[in-house]
Amino acid sequence: EDLVKTIYEFAPEIVGLSSSTVFAALIPEIVSKIKEVLPSSWVVLGGPHASSVRKQALNECNGLDIVVPGEGEIAVKQVVESYPDKNALANISGLIWRDSSGEPIENPGPLPIEQDLDNLPFPAYDLINVEDYWKLQSMTPIPPRRYLSLVTSRGCPYQCMWCHSIFGKKIRFSSPERILEEINWLKNKYGVTEFEFLDDNFNFNRERVFKFSELVKNKNLKLKFSFPNAIRGDLVNEEVVEALCSMGTYMCSFALETGSPRMQKFTCKNLDIPKFLDGIEMMVKRGVYANGFCMMGFPTETEEELQMTIDIASNSMLHTASFFTVIPFPGTPLFEWLKINRPEKLNNFNYMNIDFAGAKINLTDLPDEVLFNYQRKANWVFFMNPNRIYRLLRVYPQPLQLIRYLPIYLYRATKNLVVK
Known part of the structure; x- marks a missing residue:
């Protein structure tokens, strides 16, 4: 109203x-x-x-x-x-x-788009009350704080079947100089020194990462950066780690999605899991808070493959992780695959009735209780690790808030669990 x-x-x-x-x-x-x-x-x-x-x-x-x-x-x-x-x-x-x-x-033809992102003006922050957004939870999984978000590239060349990129498969970048110009503008206008990068794949172009890091350090801006959506783990090496950490990165999210080699191929994620784990370990050793994303319940996925995801995530150096059940959003290759190969899975699925917590849809051939129990089991096995909780408390930016909310989160994630 x-x-x-x-x-x-x-x-x-x-x-x-x-x-x-x-x-x-x-x-x-x-x-x-x-x-x-x-x-x-x-x-x-x-x-x-x-x-x-x-x-x-x-x-x-x-x-x-x-x-x-x-x-x-x-x-x-x-x-x-x-x-x-x-x-x-x-x-x-x-x-x-x-x-x-x-x-x-x-209308026929493609929608007209700007190929050179440096030609786009800065977002019109003057039309909103920025401070209202500092009271809300951001994508970085820590409590509200003063920050602003940046999107410095559009498009993703990867073919993950669950993903619908409105920016297409050809990746375009803002230049390092343009990124720094926007950061300086926001820093001077709003006094913000923390920024979230929301790119699909910030480190796809390593030379851009190196150049941007160099610019930030040369200006001695003393900034903090988080990447809640934007780092591909198997593209991380020692040089990337040095560039990210030396410019002020304190948090990164890494998307495993599935620990099954077959599912990696089936979903076209094609993640190099050993390199992915090495990338996480290198960042964690530099004091970075590492969050992870996993997906459970792809079509044809077996119990053994669900367990692979749990094992790899729980044995990794990740501090936190989310385990989502797979949702087939319209416009994705996954949705189209189901229409052809498993149409019955979409019979009772209405994308208008889902939210960020997910949907109770089971795309596997396993009974519902088996799939959802593996999801709860994943949370239990991952978080009920004293060493992980200790490591998390050491790197989490607001440890007192974490102590307050972690028991509530664990209860919600693991209630009704039957561990096999």
């Missing part, structure tokens, strides 16, 4: 929304309320969900006018320039829109 009131008072001709699929169920309600107070305004949807389901987004929401499936900097500008002539939208390559009769239309 507060959102709609604010929009009504502002009375924009165009309202832009962005959403991931886990929030997609809220879109129809929000759009409906906007249309009640501003019936002639255009409502535009972008972001991951729009890029995944494309024209389907218009079918899910009657009041939605336009879908921008991908990077929107150029296309949204063209939409604004087209207003109020809806017919002019037909000239925007790759745009999805609803004509005056209500018919969904997908």
Whole structure:
């Protein structure tokens, strides 16, 4: 209601929304309320969900006018320039829109994008209250604090079957000089000295890592960096470790996903697990807090392969880890594989009913209780390790907060566990 009131008072001709699929169920309600107070305004949807389901987004929401499936900097500008002539939208390559009769239309051609990320302006932080975001949990798994996020590349060349990259498979980078320029701007404007990198793969280009680290050190900026989403473990070597740690990196996340060599190949993750483990160990020896991500329940995955994931994660140098059950999001190769090979697995699956905690969907051929018990077992085996808890307390930025919340987390993660 507060959102709609604010929009009504502002009375924009165009309202832009962005959403991931886990929030997609809220879109129809929000759009409906906007249309009640501003019936002639255009409502535009972008972001991951729009890029995944494309024209389907218009079918899910009657009041939605336009879908921008991908990077929107150029296309949204063209939409604004087209207003109020809806017919002019037909000239925007790759745009999805609803004509005056209500018919969904997908324009031919690719959506126009900016190839050189250095040409994009800095985000318009002046339009939001940055301090409100410091009260919320960030992607880095530590309590709220003063920080800002950076995305310094777009695209990922890897083919992981569960992933839908709205930026495509060709990777584009902001230059080290441009990254530092943005950091200096944010540091001077907001007094922030901690930054999260949210790139899909920050260390894919090692030379860029080395150059950026050199620039930060030469300026003696005394910054802190975390990588809750952005480090591929099997691309980490001693030189990368030195570059990251010497510039102020204190936290990295590493995605194992599965410990099974067969599942690594099946899912096209193709992680070099020995190199991955070496990368974690090198970072941990430099005092970096290492968080991990694992996925359990891929199609055809066996009990033995689930146990492989538990064994590798629990025997690694990771300080913390999350064990997620696999969710087949629309627009991913996994979703398409299931439609062809295991359509029955999607019969009762509604992506509008999931959230960040996951969904009770079982893509394996194992009984539900077996899969979900392995998930609980993974948390138990991983965290019920005195040495791991001791090591975590030594590197965690806010150890008193950790002592407060760890028992609650462990209870929720392991209740109803039956350890085999």
